[in-house]
Amino acid sequence: GEDVEQSLFLSVREGDSSVINCTYTDSSSTYLYWYKQEPGAGLQLLTYIFSNMDMKQDQRLTVLLNKKDKHLSLRIADTQTGDSAIYFCAETDNAGNMLTFGGGTRLMVKP
Amino acid sequence: GAVVSQHPSWVICKSGTSVKIECRSLDFQATTMFWYRQFPKQSLMLMATSNEGSKATYEQGVEKDKFLINHASLTLSTLTVTSAHPEDSSFYICSARPGREYEQYFGPGTRLTVT
Numbered sequence: 001g002e003d004v005e006q007s008l009f010l011s012v013r014e015g016d017s018s019v020i021n022c023t024y025t026d027s028s029s030t031y032l033y034w035y036k037q038e039p040g041a042g043l044q045l046l047t048y049i050f051s052n053m054d055m056k057q058d059q060r061l062t063v064l065l066n067k068k069d070k071h072l073s074l075r076i077a078d079t080q081t082g083d084s085a086i087y088f089c090a091e092t093d094n095a096g097n098m099l100t101f102g103g104g105t106r107l108m109v110k111p
Numbered sequence: 112g113a114v115v116s117q118h119p120s121w122v123i124c125k126s127g128t129s130v131k132i133e134c135r136s137l138d139f140q141a142t143t144m145f146w147y148r149q150f151p152k153q154s155l156m157l158m159a160t161s162n163e164g165s166k167a168t169y170e171q172g173v174e175k176d177k178f179l180i181n182h183a184s185l186t187l188s189t190l191t192v193t194s195a196h197p198e199d200s201s202f203y204i205c206s207a208r209p210g211r212e213y214e215q216y217f218g219p220g221t222r223l224t225v226t
Contacts, residue, residue: 040220040222042117042204043155102154104154
């Protein structure tokens with residue numbers, strides 16, 4: 001079955017870059033997403049990437065996809081304390097159904 | 112744009128009662144809505160997919176008679192937890208997908224506590 005894995009925890013200093021990694025096993029994934037979840041809240045879509053793309057940049061966010069290694073990363077430039085949250089990667093099938101989430105990476109930003 | 116609301120945001124109910132949770136897409140029409148469950152400090156697990164006007168598709172292991180889903184309109188889906196038990200206590204999150212398949216927007220979640 002599908003499996004999506006993420007490291008549990010990342011701590012960075014304010015102003016540094018953060019890189020959150022994700023690996024997946026389903027090679028047929030069509031879309032890969034990054035979501036942010038703040039305490040007690042639902043998920044906020046940050047960005048997504050099509051499986052035929054290698055990179056996508058959106059302001060402070062850069063998504064890199066290595067399809068050969070089934071590795072997805074999210075880089076946050078100039079990390080701020082407001083970026084402290086749990087970040088989930090997720091993959092979908094061709095129909096766009098959200099099939100599998102990673103376990104989430106808790107990002108802590110120290111001032 | 113693309114706002115999804117859920118009501119209530121939290122609910123406490125007694126064991127054996129039923130609870131209805133609403134999910135609304137406020138500024139777009141959602142042909143498909145999804146219901147997820149999240150246990151503390153864990154990831155989301157997809158419970159079911161609902162398409163407007165048709166029966167929901169449940170994931171393996173999810174009891175359809177316990178978790179009733181109704182997607183009555185293009186902006187509203189409801190999840191009813193019937194005969195709730197303490198093990199049903201969880202954070203329930205819905206998401207809605209407009210026509211473009213790669214976009215999916217999440218509601219703020221509903222925290223259910225069954226005593």
